[in-house]
Amino acid sequence: MKNSRREFLKLAAVSAMGIGAARLGFLGDAPAHAAGLPTVGNYEEGLKAKHWGMAVYSAKFTPERIAACRKACHDEHNVPDIAGPKEIKWFWGASYEESFPTEHGHYLSEEVEHRQFPLLCNQCETPMCVKVCPTQATFQRPDGIVMMDFHRCIGCRYCMAGCPFGARSFNFQDPRPFIKDFNPHFPTRMRGVVEKCNFCAERLAVGKLPKCVEAAEGALVFGDLSDEQSDIRKVLREHFAIRRKPDAGTSPSVYYIL
Amino acid sequence: MLEKALKGSPRYWGTLTALGMVMLLGLGFWLYQLTFGMKITGLNRDVSWGFYIAQFTYLVGVAASAVMLVLPYYFHHYKEFSKMIILGEFLAIAAVVMCLGFIVVDIGQPQRMLNVLLNPTPHSVLFWDMVVLNGYLFLNIIVGWTSLQYFKNDMTPPKWVKILAIVSVIWAFSIHTVTAFLYAGLPGRHYFLTAIMAARFLASAFCSGPAILLLLVLFLRRLTGFDPGQKAINRLAVIITYAMCVNIFFFLLEVFTSFYSNMPGHMAPLIYLFNGIDGHTMMVPFMWTAVVLGLGCLLFLIPTPVRQKTPALVTGLIMLVIASWIDKGLGLLIGGFTPNPFEEVTVYSPTIPEIMISLMIFSLGGIVLTVLWKIAIEVRVEVEGGNLSMVPPPAAE
Numbered sequence: 001m002k003n004s005r006r007e008f009l010k011l012a013a014v015s016a017m018g019i020g021a022a023r024l025g026f027l028g029d030a031p032a033h034a035a036g037l038p039t040v041g042n043y044e045e046g047l048k049a050k051h052w053g054m055a056v057y058s059a060k061f062t063p064e065r066i067a068a069c070r071k072a073c074h075d076e077h078n079v080p081d082i083a084g085p086k087e088i089k090w091f092w093g094a095s096y097e098e099s100f101p102t103e104h105g106h107y108l109s110e111e112v113e114h115r116q117f118p119l120l121c122n123q124c125e126t127p128m129c130v131k132v133c134p135t136q137a138t139f140q141r142p143d144g145i146v147m148m149d150f151h152r153c154i155g156c157r158y159c160m161a162g163c164p165f166g167a168r169s170f171n172f173q174d175p176r177p178f179i180k181d182f183n184p185h186f187p188t189r190m191r192g193v194v195e196k197c198n199f200c201a202e203r204l205a206v207g208k209l210p211k212c213v214e215a216a217e218g219a220l221v222f223g224d225l226s227d228e229q230s231d232i233r234k235v236l237r238e239h240f241a242i243r244r245k246p247d248a249g250t251s252p253s254v255y256y257i258l
Numbered sequence: 259m260l261e262k263a264l265k266g267s268p269r270y271w272g273t274l275t276a277l278g279m280v281m282l283l284g285l286g287f288w289l290y291q292l293t294f295g296m297k298i299t300g301l302n303r304d305v306s307w308g309f310y311i312a313q314f315t316y317l318v319g320v321a322a323s324a325v326m327l328v329l330p331y332y333f334h335h336y337k338e339f340s341k342m343i344i345l346g347e348f349l350a351i352a353a354v355v356m357c358l359g360f361i362v363v364d365i366g367q368p369q370r371m372l373n374v375l376l377n378p379t380p381h382s383v384l385f386w387d388m389v390v391l392n393g394y395l396f397l398n399i400i401v402g403w404t405s406l407q408y409f410k411n412d413m414t415p416p417k418w419v420k421i422l423a424i425v426s427v428i429w430a431f432s433i434h435t436v437t438a439f440l441y442a443g444l445p446g447r448h449y450f451l452t453a454i455m456a457a458r459f460l461a462s463a464f465c466s467g468p469a470i471l472l473l474l475v476l477f478l479r480r481l482t483g484f485d486p487g488q489k490a491i492n493r494l495a496v497i498i499t500y501a502m503c504v505n506i507f508f509f510l511l512e513v514f515t516s517f518y519s520n521m522p523g524h525m526a527p528l529i530y531l532f533n534g535i536d537g538h539t540m541m542v543p544f545m546w547t548a549v550v551l552g553l554g555c556l557l558f559l560i561p562t563p564v565r566q567k568t569p570a571l572v573t574g575l576i577m578l579v580i581a582s583w584i585d586k587g588l589g590l591l592i593g594g595f596t597p598n599p600f601e602e603v604t605v606y607s608p609t610i611p612e613i614m615i616s617l618m619i620f621s622l623g624g625i626v627l628t629v630l631w632k633i634a635i636e637v638r639v640e641v642e643g644g645n646l647s648m649v650p651p652p653a654a655e
Contacts, residue, residue, distance in 0.1 A: 085302035085604050098600040104522065128445060134384035135373040154373050155296075155366020158384055160306035164446025164599050170306060170366065173297035191295035192366025245599070248445040 049224035060219035066093035072215035080178030122252030129159035284618020304604035321353035323467030325430035347402035348630035356623035449527035465501035466582035552581035
């Protein structure tokens with residue numbers, strides 16, 4: 001009896017060391033990965049605004065540039081590459097009719113009509129998805145960004161029914177096998193939860209611009225809509241810009257310069 | 259009274275076993291869904307709700323069947339319904355159990371379901387739907403069970419039961435109204451975005467729910483000889499007929515608003531359902547079947563001499579149930595999500611696993627209903643001394 005207990009304790013000690021070693025190995029790797037994450041120390045370096053918004057120079061967008069932005073965004077956020085109607089999209093391109101379905105022009109400028117428009121979550125001022133979410137898994141930050149708490153989402157998909165822009169995707173299956181280049185700075189999701197663009201809130205927190213804005217080489221202008229002196233307001237003052245489906249009443253924060 | 263569910267004929271046990279087997283089969287498919295996720299359904303980015311939520315919506319209507327009996331009984335003292343009322347309340351219990359079941363199988367993370375309670379969110383209609391559905395379930399369990407208990411002991415139910423019954427009448431309206439509000443407030447879905455959505459839900463519930471109840475009661479009469487009384491049957495049939503007329507009228511109001519206004523977004527779902535868009539005509543045969551059956555059932559139900567003949571009544575009711583099921587159990591959800599907000603068609607059709615899981619929930623409802631109705635009938639047999647038809651026994655010689 002005594003012997004067997006001693007054996008057990010020995011085994012337990014060895015196992016604990018094994019687990020400890022494994023943990024140490026993991027911690028050893030961690031700092032390299034965590035370098036870009038905000039800490040209490042560098043929180044103050046984060047970009048701040050009263051209401052974040054985006055202006056899109058749509059004429060500057062070729063299908064290639066949309067693809068580059070899409071890749072930058074999807075790689076950054078571990079967005080799985082799933083084909084078909086169950087796909088997951090944070091940033092994508094679409095035709096004029098799809099982008100502005102309430103503008104039924106018969107005689108459009110051919111160039112505009114055949115242009116591809118970059119689409120993403122509109123980060124609405126009065127977001128329907130936040131209103132309908134029964135668990136507050138979708139919520140709005142004071143700076144206007146509409147966020148998703150993947151851990152609180154029950155997967156009821158009411159937000160998908162509520163969003164007039166089709167900006168939300170549901171993980172119908174485990175997304176992890178469909179992630180090609182894993183980015184350890186951003187969590188992957190599990191199946192059964194909804195996800196969408198978050199205006200790179202995690203990058204703003206450490207003083208960086210959204211990834212698509214970086215990749216767009218000036219074709220996307222990001223800034224504080226409530227600051228009259230901001231770049232985005234300057235751009236919107238100088239160019240005529242429209243928003244997608246204003247009749248839905250959600251007041252998008254993304255403006256398209258045609 | 260529960261012990262009455264434990265003894266029964268081979269037919270009773272056979273029914274329960276058969277339903278249990280279907281449930282087990284469906285359970286296998288549900289485990290499959292829990293393992294691999296919702297990818298086994300036909301749902302997609304554009305059609306984010308489908309067959310499960312459509313069945314939930316339809317069954318909320320069935321839960322209403324009780325109110326069409328309870329309301330005349332308690333508000334207008336229409337005593338003819340006294341024998342059917344308990345069956346209506348027990349059908350409501352089974353229907354609400356199925357509603358909750360369909361919600362559970364529809365969510366992607368069912369183990370997080372209680373988040374809705376842990377983070378009560380008054381601006382979400384789904385939160386209120388949870389409140390009213392569970393409330394209605396408890397009201398019907400308490401009122402139904404207690405009044406049966408008092409009936410068994412040959413006593414008048416206490417006053418609080420009557421008060422709760424009156425509350426349940428008003429509450430029944432809330433379950434339809436709140437369920438309609440789930441859809442009616444969504445700016446991107448034109449087929450749902452209508453002020454008469456709640457009214458349409460009520461009209462459709464008040465015809466289809468009592469129709470299913472009446473069909474089940476007539477079936478029960480054949481099986482056991484339990485007779486709710488011809489007067490009660492006739493009266494309920496009249497209520498169903500009026501509700502169906504209102505239901506069709508409300509639908510025509512939608513058609514007028516969409517097509518006279520000529521607004522593309524409002525016309526698109528109706529065009530998709532009844533004509534198809536871009537060659538996608540999957541829903542067209544279903545919707546026209548619903549039109550033919552929905553109008554056809556009125557030929558059997560409106561003329562009183564026809565309606566009062568049982569075979570004609572049964573035919574009319576079956577037509578009505580199929581028509582209203584296509585309207586709510588298929589058309590409402592699919593029409594709401596197709597075309598999508600960009601006026602493009604993403605075809606949705608339920609997959610076999612989806613249908614099997616739905617069968618699991620329907621079997622669960624069938625089991626709950628069989629057990630509850632068995633208890634109700636047995637209690638009546640005991641009280642009435644085995645005379646189910648309630649015809650006064652011949653005077654002793």
